[in-house]
Amino acid sequence: MSNESVPPTSVIAGARRLVVKVGSSLVTDEGRGIDHGAVALWAQQIVALHALGKEVILVSSGAIAEGMKRLGWAKRPSEIPELQAAAAVGQMGLAQAYETAFSAHGRHCAQILLTHADLANRQRYLNARSTLVTLLAHGVVPVINENDTVVTDEIKVGDNDTLGALVTNLVEADALIILTDQRGLYSADPRKDPSARLIADARADDASLAAMAGGAGSAIGKGGMLTKVLAARRAAQSGAHTVIASGREREVLLRLASGQCIGSQLRAGAGKLAARKQWMLDHLQTAGRVVVDAGAAHHLREGGASLLPVGVVDVLGEFERGDVIVVLDDQGREIARGLSNYASAEARLIRRAPTAQIEPILGFIEESELIHRDNMVLTQLAAG
Ligand code: GLU
Numbered sequence: 001m002s003n004e005s006v007p008p009t010s011v012i013a014g015a016r017r018l019v020v021k022v023g024s025s026l027v028t029d030e031g032r033g034i035d036h037g038a039v040a041l042w043a044q045q046i047v048a049l050h051a052l053g054k055e056v057i058l059v060s061s062g063a064i065a066e067g068m069k070r071l072g073w074a075k076r077p078s079e080i081p082e083l084q085a086a087a088a089v090g091q092m093g094l095a096q097a098y099e100t101a102f103s104a105h106g107r108h109c110a111q112i113l114l115t116h117a118d119l120a121n122r123q124r125y126l127n128a129r130s131t132l133v134t135l136l137a138h139g140v141v142p143v144i145n146e147n148d149t150v151v152t153d154e155i156k157v158g159d160n161d162t163l164g165a166l167v168t169n170l171v172e173a174d175a176l177i178i179l180t181d182q183r184g185l186y187s188a189d190p191r192k193d194p195s196a197r198l199i200a201d202a203r204a205d206d207a208s209l210a211a212m213a214g215g216a217g218s219a220i221g222k223g224g225m226l227t228k229v230l231a232a233r234r235a236a237q238s239g240a241h242t243v244i245a246s247g248r249e250r251e252v253l254l255r256l257a258s259g260q261c262i263g264s265q266l267r268a269g270a271g272k273l274a275a276r277k278q279w280m281l282d283h284l285q286t287a288g289r290v291v292v293d294a295g296a297a298h299h300l301r302e303g304g305a306s307l308l309p310v311g312v313v314d315v316l317g318e319f320e321r322g323d324v325i326v327v328l329d330d331q332g333r334e335i336a337r338g339l340s341n342y343a344s345a346e347a348r349l350i351r352r353a354p355t356a357q358i359e360p361i362l363g364f365i366e367e368s369e370l371i372h373r374d375n376m377v378l379t380q381l382a383a384g
Contacts, residue, residue, distance in 0.1 A: 011241040011267060013259035015174035017055045017136070019240075020046070021164035025181045026247040027062030027094070033069040034062065034097045038247070043101035045253040046141055050107075052257060055136045057171065058109075058143045059164040060098070066090030087148030098143045108140045113147035117155040119166055120283050120324075132171050154285065162284070165231035169238040169278050176235040177256065178228050179247030184263035185225055187212050204236035204266040229266070236268035238278050277377040280324050280337050288317035288344050289326045290351075290370065297329040300336055301378065306369040307338070309358060312351040319344045321366065327376075338376030341367040 012018070022042065029035035046056045064083060067090030068076065077083055095111050102109040112132070118124045135142045144167055146157055157163045161178060168176040186196040202209060209232075213225035225244075232242035245252055245263025256262055273281070292300070296311025307327060319325055320343050327336040340347065347370060350358050359365040 008261075009259040010243065010256045010261045011265050012175055012177065012243060012256035015241070016053065017057075017171060017173040018049070018175050018177060019057045019059060019164055019168045019171070019173045020177045020179065020253065021059040021160055022061065022179045022247055023160070023181065024061040024065045026179060027060055028065040028069070034066050034093055036097055036101070039097045039101045040104070041251075042247075042253070043098070043105060043107075043141075045251060047102075047105045047107055048254055049257055050139065054257065056141055057132065057136070057167060057173070058098070058141060059160055059167055060094055060143055060145055061160045062094055063087040063090035063145055063148055066093040084149045084151075091145065091149070094143070094145065098141075102141060108138075110135050110140050110142050112142050112144045113149075114144060114157075114163065114167075115147045115151045115155045116157045116284055118147075119157075119170065120155075120285065122279060125170065125279055125282075129170050132167075136171075157284065159227050161227040161231040162234070165234035165242075166282055168235040168240045169282055172238055173235075173240050175240050176231065176242045177253065178231065178242060178244045179252065180228070180244060181246065181248065182225070183246045184244050185209065185213060185229065185266075189214055199264045200261060201265050201267070204232040204242060204268055206266075209266070232266040234281075236266070237273055237281055239268050241268050242266045273377065280339070280375075280377050281379065283324045283337065286319075286326050286337065287323045288315065288319035288340070289328055290315050290347065291328045291330060291332075292335070294330060297335055300327065300376075304373055304378075306373040307336075307371040307376065308355060308368065309342075309347070309350040309370050310352060310354050312347065312370060315344055315347045315351055317344065321346075325371070327371070334379050336371075336376050336378045338371035341370055341372065 026038060027034060049056055064087045067086030070089050070093060071086060098109045118128055132142055146163055157166065164176055164178060183198055185199045187199060188196040190196040209229045210226060213229040228244050235242050243256060243263055243265045249262055252262055290312050291314040292311045293313050296307060299305040300307060319340055321341060323340055324337055325340045326334055329335050346362055349361050353361055355368045
């Protein structure tokens with residue numbers, strides 16, 4: 001990592017497909033209702049990016065903040081139905097604002113509301129992906145938000161930084177731009193530490209970034225700097241770079257596209273995961289977990305082996321055949337996730353059993369592996 005040797009060219013210059021996330025505090029002008037001037041400027045820049053041959057998907061927060069304003073609520077409600085009601089009211093405002101801003105340029109935009117469940121189901125994941133790609137092919141700007149009105153804890157993504165990263169993975173975008181009300185990621189909290197330096201350039205998987213990002217966010221949005229750093233790490237898994245920059249910078253999107261470095265760029269390393277493996281990683285919430293012994297953990301980590309029932313010491317939670325489950329080592333650390341060949345009830349019966357015992361125990365055999373290595377991805381991320 002370095003902040004002295006600022007790279008001459010922004011990673012955005014070479015990116016063709018971009019996801020741009022705008023946070024609540026920008027969209028809603030610090031809670032005073034939608035900032036139509038700012039929305040108009042983003043729309044203008046996105047239209048200009050199209051002219052440069054780039055495709056753009058917007059992920060926009062602000063529904064709850066705008067709903068609160070429209071309903072005259074000064075304080076963010078703590079009751080879930082009230083938050084969901086505010087989101088329903090505010091989402092109308094968001095849709096209206098983007099529609100007005102893009103139609104001024106003769107462009108269409110499209111509203112897409114997602115929950116985590118939409119991305120956790122392979123069929124719906126593929127559907128969402130085809131719809132988004134089709135919209136892009138027609139020159140339409142998809143505007144995405146979480147479907148706040150219906151989400152429950154079990155199915156929500158929770159914050160739009162993470163949603164932006166999941167969408168980046170979903171459409172295999174080249175880069176994610178997170179626009180926020182701060183200039184980027186600092187080495188320490190600039191509000192508390194005057195010696196804090198802006199991190200201009202780093203690897204997204206640099207472990208020291210999370211410590212710099214700390215925990216606190218603004219009062220109005222959901223994600224703090226830490227969720228942005230984790231979002232960058234997630235985006236990097238499908239090979240996408242992330243830039244965290246101030247949405248208040250003049251022409252920030254166009255200047256980034258012209259190669260200027262603004263804010264913090266968190267670069268992806270080489271190598272994209274195959275789409276199917278990416279889908280497994282995108283499961284923030286998983287139904288079940290299995291704990292494996294040290295030998296199995298070693299074979300998975302080092303050898304890329306399949307997971308056999310004999311290596312499983314414990315089966316936690318309930319899952320069906322075909323569900324994505326998490327594999328933990330005996331210290332509780334996540335090693336991998338993958339598609340289970342057996343339901344949890346069956347897995348409990350055959351845990352610790354050598355392959356030859358599976359059929360006598362169950363009366364049938366689906367596969368000799370609990371998770372085949374082709375259906376498994378090794379994970380570094382503490383998900384969520
Ligand atoms: N989906 C929420 C909204 O539109 C915002 C979540 C976030 O700020 O990350 O109000």
